[in-house]
Amino acid sequence: MRGALIGLLAILGIFCGAFAARAESGKPVPVIFDTDIGSDVDDAFALAMLHALVDRRECDLLAVTVTRSNIKSAKLVQMLNAWYGHPSIPVGLVDNGPLTGDGWYLNDTLRAAEENGFSYPTGRIENAVTLLRRVLAAAEDGSVTIVQVGCSTNLARLLDWPADDLSPLTGEELAAKKVKVVQAVAGIFGGDYTHKEANIVSDLPSARKLFERWPTPIQVSGFEIGMAVVLPFKSVTDDYNYCPWHPLKTAFESLMTRAFGQMRDWATFDVTSVMQAVRPDRYFTMSQPGTVTVEEDGTTRFNPDPAGRHRYFLLPEDAPKARAEEAIIDLCSQPPLGAER
Numbered sequence: 001m002r003g004a005l006i007g008l009l010a011i012l013g014i015f016c017g018a019f020a021a022r023a024e025s026g027k028p029v030p031v032i033f034d035t036d037i038g039s040d041v042d043d044a045f046a047l048a049m050l051h052a053l054v055d056r057r058e059c060d061l062l063a064v065t066v067t068r069s070n071i072k073s074a075k076l077v078q079m080l081n082a083w084y085g086h087p088s089i090p091v092g093l094v095d096n097g098p099l100t101g102d103g104w105y106l107n108d109t110l111r112a113a114e115e116n117g118f119s120y121p122t123g124r125i126e127n128a129v130t131l132l133r134r135v136l137a138a139a140e141d142g143s144v145t146i147v148q149v150g151c152s153t154n155l156a157r158l159l160d161w162p163a164d165d166l167s168p169l170t171g172e173e174l175a176a177k178k179v180k181v182v183q184a185v186a187g188i189f190g191g192d193y194t195h196k197e198a199n200i201v202s203d204l205p206s207a208r209k210l211f212e213r214w215p216t217p218i219q220v221s222g223f224e225i226g227m228a229v230v231l232p233f234k235s236v237t238d239d240y241n242y243c244p245w246h247p248l249k250t251a252f253e254s255l256m257t258r259a260f261g262q263m264r265d266w267a268t269f270d271v272t273s274v275m276q277a278v279r280p281d282r283y284f285t286m287s288q289p290g291t292v293t294v295e296e297d298g299t300t301r302f303n304p305d306p307a308g309r310h311r312y313f314l315l316p317e318d319a320p321k322a323r324a325e326e327a328i329i330d331l332c333s334q335p336p337l338g339a340e341r
């Protein structure tokens with residue numbers, strides 16, 4: 001009898017454990033999106049994917065912080081947040097950062113919104129580091145995933161930020177306490193590429209500081225991953241026509257027209273880090289642990305180390321990249337829920 005009872009309890013324990021695991025994995029992933037939106041169009045598609053995942057209750061987008069020192073980039077984020085039906089997501093902007101400029105598509109996309117009569121809240125834009133501190137201070141310990149898809153200016157400044165009214169913890173202590181993982185688009189870890197990766201060299205001192213001092217795990221999507229996984233231009237021309245005007249279509253066509261004079265399939269860099277943040281290990285595998293070193297000339301190096309906090313993305317050999325590309329096509333073009341436009 002006792003044995004039967006223990007057996008029953010064991011079965012219940014297994015059942016409850018499995019249920020708890022599902023419940024845990026079913027919680028929306030709290031994400032801060034840190035972006036240099038305005039140069040390459042992948043930032044805009046990554047943000048669109050985040051909104052689709054918010055609508056699917058897979059993600060809770062806590063804030064968007066902008067590392068391009070350009071108010072138009074922050075306005076574009078406000079516009080996209082509103083267009084996707086989530087206008088209250090707070091937006092922060094870097095203060096006097098090294099990355100500036102209007103890029104390829106910022107002006108065209110903001111103008112298209114105006115010409116199509118789409119109005120959106122253009123209220124308070126906070127200092128990016130202040131917003132990071134405010135959101136992290138309010139978060140559960142070890143819960144937040146930061147998706148950094150531009151230069152490392154904001155996160156490096158957070159590391160050096162002292163205790164203030166928002167938290168008695170320094171920025172580095174706050175990161176260690178609240179952040180689960182940073183998903184970063186940075187560096188080169190495979191392929192025959194010999195150039196220096198843009199997110200590293202656009203603020204080299206900050207990139208070096210991030211990889212030297214950031215206290216939590218960092219998973220890095222290298223240049224070779226974004227190049228291997230492609231967004232077909234045919235999806236942009238065909239899948240975004242569910243409304244009279246679509247900001248992503250405008251942004252993509254503007255970039256293609258200005259940069260190449262024709263439409264092209266395009267690399268997905270920033271989108272890959274969103275996928276790993278919200279659906280970890282479904283589309284990519286991770287390297288063994290180690291340490292990423294950013295050299296003084298901007299090259300990146302990975303040293304395997306069982307105690308290291310860094311890993312870089314790999315494309316799984318047993319799952320074709322078509323699976324990732326299909327997810328990108330479907331999620332980025334997903335119509336928003338409940339928003340009028």
Ligand SMILES: [Ca+2]
Pocket residue numbers: 035036037040042043149150270
């Ligand atoms: Ca970017």
